[in-house]
Amino acid sequence: HVPKRQSLARMTPARPPVFEVRGLERTYGVGAAAVQALRGIDLHIDPGELLVLLGPSGSGKSTLLNILGGLDRPTGGAVRFGELDLGAADDAALTDYRRHHVGFVFQFYNLMPTLTAQKNVELPLLLTKLSSAQRKQNAEIALRLVGLDERGKHRPAELSGGQQQRVAIARAIVNQPKVLFADEP
Secondary structure, eight states, X not given: OOOHHHHHHHHSOOOOOSEEEEEEEEEESOGGGOEEEEEEEEEEEOTTOOOOOOOOTTSSHHHHHHHHTTSSOOSEEEEEETTEETTTOOHHHHHHHHHHXXXXXXXXXXXXXXXXXXXXXXXXXXXXXXXXXXXXXXXXXXXXXXXXXXXXTOOGGGSOHHHXXXXXXXXXXXXXXXXXXXXXX
C-alpha cells in the first residue's frame, strides 16, 4: 500500500518546495540564561500545502513562524524559501521577501489603534509603489473579502474582537502573498 501523499506526487510533475528547513535551531540568550526555542527542526512544505503547528505554549511555534516569515533569524541550520536562504539574507532581502511573498496574522492582531480599519489594511501597501488611490482600492477589496466593507472607517476600539481579527486578516492578504502565516488563528 502506497501512502496517499506519495501516490499523488507520482501523478503530478515535481515542483520545488516552498520551504525547505534543515536542522533549524534558535537559541535566545547566552550561557546559563540560554533558552533553546527550536532544536533540529526539519521541514518540507510544498506549494499549496496547508500546515498546522500544534503544541503547548512555549514549544516554539511562534518562533518557527517568525523565522519562516523573515522576522527572526535562526542561530543554526538552514531555511530556504525557493532559492532564498533566509538565514543568510541581509535586511534588505528579508524586507523584499516579506513585502512580496508573506502575509502575517499576528496573535494579538497588532492593529494601530489610531488608524481606521482601512488605514490599518493599507499599511503593508506603503512599502509598494502603488498610488494612494490604488492602495485605498486594494484595502477596500480586502475588507470586502472579510465582510467588513461597512466598517472601514472605524478604529480598532470601535470593533469587536472578531472584527479586529478580520481586519488583521485583510491586512495580511492585501498584498496577495504567496504564503500566509497565522499565529494562534
